Amino acid sequence: MTRLMPKPENHAAAPQDRTALIVGGGVIGTTTALALQWAGWAVTLVEAEETPRAASWGNAxxxxxxxxxxxxxxxxxxxxxxxxxxxxxxxALPPREIATWLPFALRLLxxxxxxxxxxxxxALAALLAQAMPAWRRHVAALGAPELLREDGHVVLWxxxxxxxxxxxxWQAADTGTARFRALTESELQDWRTRVHAPLAGGIRFEGSGQIADPTHLAEATLARFLADGGTRIVGRVAAVGDGEARLEDGRRLSAAQIVVTAGVASxxxxxPFGLKAPIIAERGYHLQAGPAVDWPADLPPVVFEDRSMIVTRFAGGLRAASIVEFARAQAKPDPAKWNRLRRHIAALGLPIGEDAKPWMGARPTLPDYLPAIGRVPGTTGxxxxxxxxxxxxxxxxxxxELVAAMLDGxxxxxxxxxxxxxxxx
Structure with missing residues (x-):
């Protein structure tokens, strides 16, 4: 059994009972790992793949x-x-996946x-009210405030x-800490010069934002985690016990606290602990052009609401994302979804060509659309x-931050x- 001990150069004072193992290296796992590390825990992060492809890094x-x-x-x-x-x-509710999505859909109803x-x-409104302040603290602690752009976003019709x-x-909706106003005629005309389809109206949100580039976020997060003494292990966790995790290759890891952040696999x-988590893979698709794309870098994310599509300019290119497909996480991607995106892109005249890179990933979704955060009853770790x-x-x-506070009591x-x-x- 491998005991997760703190690295002496960075965590020499961390006691044995402040070791933590994070199972899953998506954005929830990595930010939780850093939050615990900054709270004085000696942390090991277990990532299933050498190059992560989780929905965390393929989103809008x-x-x-x-x-x-x-x-x-x-x-x-x-x-x-x-x-x-x-x-x-x-x-999208694929007929071949009905055994997967029908029970979930009934729970959702x-x-x-x-x-x-x-x-x-x-519950969700209370959580979201803390989201942007937490992001400010996070990028400041990362030493990368440029990763957070608080420029709001645009919705067009x-x-x-x-x-x-x-x-x-939107006027009838609860928009939390965000607010919006109608686009001025000048602003709307500016969008008309960028989009081929006719635009009849739009709004500009304030109080929302974006990450400058998800790839850069992943790289900066991992680099900081390792620099601060964290340990990263590549391997799939087959089972979790109280204070112990077993990998598919037979390795066993132990820690005072184990936090399961493995998305759909959670x-x-x-x-085995008797917990029900009726989760489904809510699969999303995107197409992304390269960094030389003709789209101003300072434009905020734009939602083409009639098409249920969001377009975001990153440092690494221009990404168009859409689709809510309920299916098994391991089911093959459906090319029809990318084709739908291509038709939207062509109709709008967006500078995302046939050489755009396709991607599909699974959002981990529970029927009430709330996350799962808590302790496993009957365990101490x-x-x-x-x-x-x-x-x-x-x-x-x-x-x-919530997980760190919970584990610290x-x-x-x-x-x-x-x-x-x-x-x-």
């Missing part, structure tokens, strides 16, 4: 503080049919009941009908943080009870 880079209302809502149920992929929407939605809305409907929807790791759906990047630093800035897996029975 948007810090979505405006999404204070869980997706599992009465409004979602009412608009379900028009969002289906075969009707032009972004929601239950979570969207008015009473349950009200509780979930309050292409017809008068969709503009009126979309504006009314459910299987926690099942196992906890979890996963299931952040579309909000993994947004909520990563505050999740890390400190008061939590956000009540954790709504995020415990006990809510699933």
């Amino acid at each position: 880079g948007h810090i979505a503080t405006e999404q204070a209302e869980p997706i599992a809502s009465p409004a979602m149920v009412r608009g379900f049919a028009r969002r289906l992929f075969f009707r032009g929407g972004a929601l 239950g979570a969207a009941r008015a009473d349950r939605y009200k509780r979930a809305h309050g 292409e017809t008068p009908e969709s503009a009126a409907r979309g504006l009314a929807g 459910a299987a790791l926690l099942r 196992v906890s979890y943080a996963f299931g952040h759906n579309h909000l993994g990047l947004t909520l990563a630093p505050i999740t890390g 400190k008061a939590s800035p956000v009540p954790l009870e709504p995020f415990g897996l006990a809510r699933f029975g």
